[in-house]
Amino acid sequence: MTTVGDEVGDPGAKTSVSPGWEATADLVVVGTGVAGLTAALRARELGLSVLVVTKAEVTDSNTRWAQGGVAVVDLATGDSVADHVADTLAAGGGLCEEDVVRYIVAGGPAAVARLRARGTTFDRADDGSLARTREGGHSAFRVIHAGGDATGAEVERALAADVGRQRVPVLERHIAVDTLRTPSGGVGGLLLLDRDGARCVVRARAVLLATGGFGQLYQATSNPEIATGDGLALALRAGAVAADLEFVQFHPTVLYTPGARGRCPLVTEAVRGEGAVLVDATGARVMPGVHPLGDLAPRDVVSAAITRRMAATGGDHVYLDATGIDGFARRFPTVHAACARVSVDPAQEPIPVTPAAHFACGGVATSPEGRTGVPGLYAAGEVARTGLHGANRLASNSLLEGLVVGERAAEAVAMDLAAGELAPLGRAVPRAVVAPIADRELVQRLMSRHAAIGRDADGLSGAAARIAAVRQDRALDSHRAVEDAALTLLADALLVAAAERTESRGCHVRTDFAERDDVRWQRSLPVRLDATGTPAVLAPALASGAA
Numbered sequence: 001m002t003t004v005g006d007e008v009g010d011p012g013a014k015t016s017v018s019p020g021w022e023a024t025a026d027l028v029v030v031g032t033g034v035a036g037l038t039a040a041l042r043a044r045e046l047g048l049s050v051l052v053v054t055k056a057e058v059t060d061s062n063t064r065w066a067q068g069g070v071a072v073v074d075l076a077t078g079d080s081v082a083d084h085v086a087d088t089l090a091a092g093g094g095l096c097e098e099d100v101v102r103y104i105v106a107g108g109p110a111a112v113a114r115l116r117a118r119g120t121t122f123d124r125a126d127d128g129s130l131a132r133t134r135e136g137g138h139s140a141f142r143v144i145h146a147g148g149d150a151t152g153a154e155v156e157r158a159l160a161a162d163v164g165r166q167r168v169p170v171l172e173r174h175i176a177v178d179t180l181r182t183p184s185g186g187v188g189g190l191l192l193l194d195r196d197g198a199r200c201v202v203r204a205r206a207v208l209l210a211t212g213g214f215g216q217l218y219q220a221t222s223n224p225e226i227a228t229g230d231g232l233a234l235a236l237r238a239g240a241v242a243a244d245l246e247f248v249q250f251h252p253t254v255l256y257t258p259g260a261r262g263r264c265p266l267v268t269e270a271v272r273g274e275g276a277v278l279v280d281a282t283g284a285r286v287m288p289g290v291h292p293l294g295d296l297a298p299r300d301v302v303s304a305a306i307t308r309r310m311a312a313t314g315g316d317h318v319y320l321d322a323t324g325i326d327g328f329a330r331r332f333p334t335v336h337a338a339c340a341r342v343s344v345d346p347a348q349e350p351i352p353v354t355p356a357a358h359f360a361c362g363g364v365a366t367s368p369e370g371r372t373g374v375p376g377l378y379a380a381g382e383v384a385r386t387g388l389h390g391a392n393r394l395a396s397n398s399l400l401e402g403l404v405v406g407e408r409a410a411e412a413v414a415m416d417l418a419a420g421e422l423a424p425l426g427r428a429v430p431r432a433v434v435a436p437i438a439d440r441e442l443v444q445r446l447m448s449r450h451a452a453i454g455r456d457a458d459g460l461s462g463a464a465a466r467i468a469a470v471r472q473d474r475a476l477d478s479h480r481a482v483e484d485a486a487l488t489l490l491a492d493a494l495l496v497a498a499a500e501r502t503e504s505r506g507c508h509v510r511t512d513f514a515e516r517d518d519v520r521w522q523r524s525l526p527v528r529l530d531a532t533g534t535p536a537v538l539a540p541a542l543a544s545g546a547a
């Protein structure tokens with residue numbers, strides 16, 4: 001990326017951007033999913049002036065589409081924090097940070113209690129307690145859900161309503177483009193484009209990125225259109241370190257339709273939790289003999305097994321046989337409706353399914369309180385890499401992370417403000433941002449072909465070379481350009497990390513290095529932009545002091 005403009009803080013710079021309007025706040029939160037709204041509400045409770053910006057409507061988020069639920073222990077059922085931690089570590093392929101896992105899992109019950117106090121209604125069992133289901137990799141029934149399989153919609157509804165009640169200002173259809181930099185290299189606000197593409201500036205003591213993941217880097221994904229990784233790109237450009245980018249979780253079961261592109265409806269793992277099994281076109285089971293948990297093995301294992309079976313049988317999908325589940329339409333109304341739209345009746349016939357890009361296990365490297373290595377810049381939710389997920393996220397741990405870390409990040413901002421650690425509001429002049437952009441469809445095609453499940457050195461380097469050959473510097477002067485630049489940068493960053501990791505672990509499956517190699521690779525790969533704006537993997541010695 002290059003920037004056009006004179007030094008930060010030079011109000012007379014001719015090539016700087018003249019903002020249409022300016023606003024100020026203690027904290028500007030970018031994103032209105034579970035992490036952003038939770039953080040904004042907590043910041044408001046702590047007495048901070050908060051402004052929330054989001055590039056679409058308030059409820060346009062990954063959160064809104066979450067189906068299965070929130071993983072949270074209930075001691076009364078015999079479950080324990082230790083068991084939830086153990087399940088998370090087992091799914092994470094040796095790269096979770098155990099203290100972070102314990103911190104977030106232990107924070108779950110209180111965070112869910114506050115979520116319920118904000119108006120979220122979860123489904124109840126016959127005895128009146130919260131109904132709990134089981135998902136892949138979980139050793140207990142601990143996943144609470146709402147509306148059957150519409151958990152995210154209920155969480156999003158309740159948080160958005162509370163933000164309205166608490167009168168937290170939200171700017172819809174305003175996209176974050178770039179950070180304002182303080183003279184000491186920190187972050188002191190944001191450059192935005194409003195709904196008409198006009199530039200505006202928010203000066204703030206702190207910026208919290210809660211911009212979600214980047215499923216749109218691939219042709220087929222469970223993620224909605226907003227999931228283009230903008231916040232991660234913005235953080236990298238601000239000098240932050242990212243980590244674990246090579247670990248993109250492919251959900252084993254999105255609804256298959258021939259040639260599907262963009263957002264594909266998810267068939268929640270809870271369907272397997274309640275007895276459905278994966279079969280191929282001949283009716284043969286897919287999972288027996290693959291993993292002790294069978295159809296409820298962790299997602300990376302199930303997705304890889306489906307991919308192998310599809311390669312062996314020459315198909316592009318398998319089937320999920322849920323015909324044995326009583327009352328399917330009542331328990332899974334969202335899945336049932338999606339199936340009905342393509343004339344599939346799950347009560348009568350197996351559901352055609354295939355893996356698709358679902359969740360970014362990596363992101364901006366943060367502490368479990370959302371602090372990045374850049375003063376004034378915080379991140380929470382799917383955009384962040386706290387160390388909870390390692391090489392593969394355990395099902396339903398991400399809403400949990402958004403709830404817990406969203407609150408902690410707001411508290412960290414309040415604490416850092418009180419301690420005088422954040423720069424006062426400055427006069428920094430926004431830079432006119434120019435960044436390399438490659439055609440979005442080409443990037444998605446290359447990533448799906450060479451950086452999905454089953455990667456090798458030739459494919460990864462070939463994809464990187466193709467993108468390098470076609471990308472061109474362009475001004476980030478429209479919403480589309482901001483997203484395309486983010487996708488181009490993240491493709492580069494992911495490809496460089498995936499090429500570096502010459503082993504298979506969790507969601508990162510290399511066909512040329514099929515084994516896990518703990519001697520060389522039991523560590524995260526931190527990525528930062530070099531002096532030319534190109535993503536580079538940091539050497540381990542540098543990395544230890546980077547984030």
Ligand SMILES: Cc1cc2nc3c(=O)[nH]c(=O)nc-3n(C[C@H](O)[C@H](O)[C@H](O)COP(=O)(O)OP(=O)(O)OC[C@H]3O[C@@H](n4cnc5c(N)ncnc54)[C@H](O)[C@@H]3O)c2cc1C
Binds near residue numbers: 060070174358
């Ligand atoms: C189909 C589906 C099912 C899922 N099921 C579950 C589940 O059952 N349990 C679970 O734990 N997890 C589930 N997940 C994952 C989980 O939903 C997400 O990880 C989580 O909701 C992310 O929340 P978030 O707040 O970090 O980001 P999001 O909810 O994605 O919100 C991101 C926000 O940032 C905004 N934004 C992005 N870029 C910009 C920008 N440049 N400027 C301004 N605003 C911007 C977006 O508009 C949006 O408001 C599921 C995901 C999907 C897609």
